[in-house]
Amino acid sequence: MVATIADVARLAGVGVGTVSRVLNGRPNVGASTRARVLAVITELDYVPNATARSLSSGRTRTIAVVCIHFIIPSVIERIHGAERTLTDAGFDLIIRNVETAERRDQALRDLTHAERVDGAILISVTPNEQDYQHIRAAGLPVVLVDASHRSMARFVCDDVEGGATAGRHLLSLGHRRIGFVGDPPRPSLGVPSSRSRLRGLREALAEQGLDVAPHHLAEGEHFRAGGYESALRILKLKDRPTAVFAANDTLAFGVLQAARELGLRVPTDLSVIGYDDIDAADLVGMTTVHQPLYDSGAAAAARLLRLLNGQDHGPLRTVMPTRLTVRETTAPPNTGTAPVKSIHGSSAPVSSSNHHRVR
Amino acid sequence: MVATIADVARLAGVGVGTVSRVLNGRPNVGASTRARVLAVITELDYVPNATARSLSSGRTRTIAVVCIHFIIPSVIERIHGAERTLTDAGFDLIIRNVETAERRDQALRDLTHAERVDGAILISVTPNEQDYQHIRAAGLPVVLVDASHRSMARFVCDDVEGGATAGRHLLSLGHRRIGFVGDPPRPSLGVPSSRSRLRGLREALAEQGLDVAPHHLAEGEHFRAGGYESALRILKLKDRPTAVFAANDTLAFGVLQAARELGLRVPTDLSVIGYDDIDAADLVGMTTVHQPLYDSGAAAAARLLRLLNGQDHGPLRTVMPTRLTVRETTAPPNTGTAPVKSIHGSSAPVSSSNHHRVR
DNA sequence: TGGTCATTTGGAACCGATTCCAGGAGGGAG
DNA sequence: CTCCCTCCTGGAATCGGTTCCAAATGACCA
Numbered sequence: 001m002v003a004t005i006a007d008v009a010r011l012a013g014v015g016v017g018t019v020s021r022v023l024n025g026r027p028n029v030g031a032s033t034r035a036r037v038l039a040v041i042t043e044l045d046y047v048p049n050a051t052a053r054s055l056s057s058g059r060t061r062t063i064a065v066v067c068i069h070f071i072i073p074s075v076i077e078r079i080h081g082a083e084r085t086l087t088d089a090g091f092d093l094i095i096r097n098v099e100t101a102e103r104r105d106q107a108l109r110d111l112t113h114a115e116r117v118d119g120a121i122l123i124s125v126t127p128n129e130q131d132y133q134h135i136r137a138a139g140l141p142v143v144l145v146d147a148s149h150r151s152m153a154r155f156v157c158d159d160v161e162g163g164a165t166a167g168r169h170l171l172s173l174g175h176r177r178i179g180f181v182g183d184p185p186r187p188s189l190g191v192p193s194s195r196s197r198l199r200g201l202r203e204a205l206a207e208q209g210l211d212v213a214p215h216h217l218a219e220g221e222h223f224r225a226g227g228y229e230s231a232l233r234i235l236k237l238k239d240r241p242t243a244v245f246a247a248n249d250t251l252a253f254g255v256l257q258a259a260r261e262l263g264l265r266v267p268t269d270l271s272v273i274g275y276d277d278i279d280a281a282d283l284v285g286m287t288t289v290h291q292p293l294y295d296s297g298a299a300a301a302a303r304l305l306r307l308l309n310g311q312d313h314g315p316l317r318t319v320m321p322t323r324l325t326v327r328e329t330t331a332p333p334n335t336g337t338a339p340v341k342s343i344h345g346s347s348a349p350v351s352s353s354n355h356h357r358v359r
Numbered sequence: 360m361v362a363t364i365a366d367v368a369r370l371a372g373v374g375v376g377t378v379s380r381v382l383n384g385r386p387n388v389g390a391s392t393r394a395r396v397l398a399v400i401t402e403l404d405y406v407p408n409a410t411a412r413s414l415s416s417g418r419t420r421t422i423a424v425v426c427i428h429f430i431i432p433s434v435i436e437r438i439h440g441a442e443r444t445l446t447d448a449g450f451d452l453i454i455r456n457v458e459t460a461e462r463r464d465q466a467l468r469d470l471t472h473a474e475r476v477d478g479a480i481l482i483s484v485t486p487n488e489q490d491y492q493h494i495r496a497a498g499l500p501v502v503l504v505d506a507s508h509r510s511m512a513r514f515v516c517d518d519v520e521g522g523a524t525a526g527r528h529l530l531s532l533g534h535r536r537i538g539f540v541g542d543p544p545r546p547s548l549g550v551p552s553s554r555s556r557l558r559g560l561r562e563a564l565a566e567q568g569l570d571v572a573p574h575h576l577a578e579g580e581h582f583r584a585g586g587y588e589s590a591l592r593i594l595k596l597k598d599r600p601t602a603v604f605a606a607n608d609t610l611a612f613g614v615l616q617a618a619r620e621l622g623l624r625v626p627t628d629l630s631v632i633g634y635d636d637i638d639a640a641d642l643v644g645m646t647t648v649h650q651p652l653y654d655s656g657a658a659a660a661a662r663l664l665r666l667l668n669g670q671d672h673g674p675l676r677t678v679m680p681t682r683l684t685v686r687e688t689t690a691p692p693n694t695g696t697a698p699v700k701s702i703h704g705s706s707a708p709v710s711s712s713n714h715h716r717v718r
Numbered sequence: 719t720g721g722t723c724a725t726t727t728g729g730a731a732c733c734g735a736t737t738c739c740a741g742g743a744g745g746g747a748g
Numbered sequence: 749c750t751c752c753c754t755c756c757t758g759g760a761a762t763c764g765g766t767t768c769c770a771a772a773t774g775a776c777c778a
Contacts, residue, residue: 002497004735017736049735051413052735070442093454094452260644387726414733417733
């Protein structure tokens with residue numbers, strides 16, 4: 001049905017070796033022969049079979065991207081960066097989405113087994129020592145993004161510094177009672193970044209002799225529902241914080257929702273700062289700590305390509321910069337004066353029920 | 360280095376054919392032989408080479424997902440649904456993100472060429488007649504999502520009906536001057552759904568003898584910036600609409616941003632309704648027309664798996680239901696009192712004589 | 719005991735490329 | 749004119765599976 005290299009060889013009156021050399025741009029092919037082969041290739045609309053090529057060459061030109069929770073916006077932006085770079089280099093990219101710890105273990109094992117891919121990018125997926133040994137034994141090039149292993153190439157942001165940035169911003173606005181909403185402290189799956197960001201916040205506060213009050217600290221589920229629940233609990237307190245730092249933007253949205261529901265105006269009654277600077281943060285005008293999501297994926301892909309070519313230079317650990325992005329959900333704390341209606345008051349739609357205060 | 364089927368055969372003292380039969384769960388293998396082979400497989404930690412398997416069997420167990428703009432949330436949710444279904448069925452999924460018309464053409468051509476995949480799902484990517492002929496000639500199973508071709512299996516939502524739903528909701532709240540913000544009318548790439556949704560809106564309005572005023576209609580870029588620009592233009596008008604329907608949630612976010620900037624309170628001064636019901640719409644409490652994004656991806660994947668098994672039943676065109684999801688950005692128009700504040704200060708009270716009527 | 723048939727088994731052929739080696743053609747030097 | 753070296757070229761071997769065919773085995777029956 002579909003033309004093969006043998007068909008091309010026969011019609012061009014040459015051997016398959018010659019066709020292969022033409023296909024791969026190798027030297028040692030006569031000009032007229034090359035022209036004849038190319039003509040037949042065009043005529044037959046011939047494209048080499050990728051599978052056969054992989055089998056004989058031992059390279060699949062395919063990269064696995066293993067990620068947790070494909071639906072998380074920050075993960076998607078990282079994949080997007082990797083996708084562009086890999087596609088431009090002629091590589092295919094296969095997605096391995098893992099949503100449970102078992103799936104993660106299985107995905108990491110499978111990476112090396114069926115020799116299906118030339119390399120892998122792990123996004124927010126941290127290999128354990130056993131995984132590492134498997135990968136190393138198989139000689140599979142792997143680059144981590146937003147994950148860590150002391151012996152593997154990785155691109156990370158300084159989460160402690162980013163957390164401190166958020167803390168210093170709130171402090172500079174005059175906040176003293178600052179709450180924190182984060183991921184579960186020991187997630188079965190995924191990233192310790194939430195804890196690092198909390199640590200950064202605390203370091204910033206400590207410089208002023210302050211700390212996060214235990215009852216102003218909630219570490220629940222990763223998703224918005226978690227941020228919402230956590231924030232509700234904290235914001236219902238009599239001595240609720242005047243500002244909340246959420247370990248990522250998705251959680252921060254949950255905080256905003258809780259504030260809206262409790263009739264707290266943002267930023268007048270409550271400042272909220274997130275982390276990641278996903279697209280949606282810009283949409284709703286949320287202050288956040290920006291980290292280079294797209295770029296981290298692109299950089300990891302570029303590094304992986306270099307590893308595949310055996311050009312393994314550069315440090316194992318690359319720290320990418322974070323920066324504060326101030327929008328409309330942070331402001332000085334509301335001291336004393338009665339709430340005033342503000343046109344910019346809430347990034348979220350103004351609900352008619354937001355007159356009554358908490359309790 | 361890595362064990363092959365020949366190693367297993369030798370250690371088990373059987374032929375490669377027998378090992379293959381065991382691997383694939385074929386009958387006609389003696390119980391004791393099977394046990395011995397399985398023992399060796401376990402001992403060697405043997406996994407069959409996926410590439411070799413593909414080459415000899417002619418099936419790659421890989422599906423291509425071709426999508427426009429990998430970064431669009433609705434696209435991602437659809438991919439997520441497809442990913443789960445395909446992974447559970449043991450298929451790998453490769454992503455082909457196309458962001459220009461040329462890339463789209465190339466991606467569609469490549470699908471059939473290198474025999475790299477067993478089938479494809481096209482998300483918001485519409486094949487032209489030539490693409491269709493290529494695909495048909497190659498016998499490649501393909502399912503469309505949010506795209507149309509009269510001869511291909513597809514899952515769509517009734518965009519006209521969805522648009523009408525949005526229109527009727529606004530009408531029932533009492534709105535008479537309704538604006539529309541949509542995608543460019545003739546996108547080089549992508550979907551005509553924006554136009555269909557506008558048509559639905561007009562049909563709903565026509566039932567009341569109304570229409571969208573030409574200067575209340577803006578079709579700009581797909582992304583938020585487009586929605587923002589379009590909305591700014593419309594909302595600065597003296598006779599600005601009391602409600603805006605945006606062809607998708609991303610555009611609607613741009614409308615919200617423009618409203619915020621102009622000092623228009625939502626929903627008091629302006630109602631906004633989107634389309635898609637992406638996660639972020641829930642985050643900010645936006646009223647929207649819900650369509651089953653995840654489910655459409657999952658359904659398409661399930662259908663594709665059936666096509667691969669030769670069980671091609673069911674209609675070519677499957678229409679999935681939409682439904683109105685009312686949140687906090689729509690309300691009756693503000694008739695009595697003047698707006699609290701307005702950037703341009705015109706703040707003309709809504710006068711019912713102002714309705715734009717169908718000629 | 720011999721014949722028939724179903725089941726089990728080994729291994730060659732094949733999938734479609736790449737790669738390597740040997741042989742042929744052509745050009746330059748002696 | 750011969751020899752040698754370089755450059756082209758054809759085709760067999762190879763990658764690691766699946767599949768098919770023929771042969772071996774064993775059960776059953778006359």
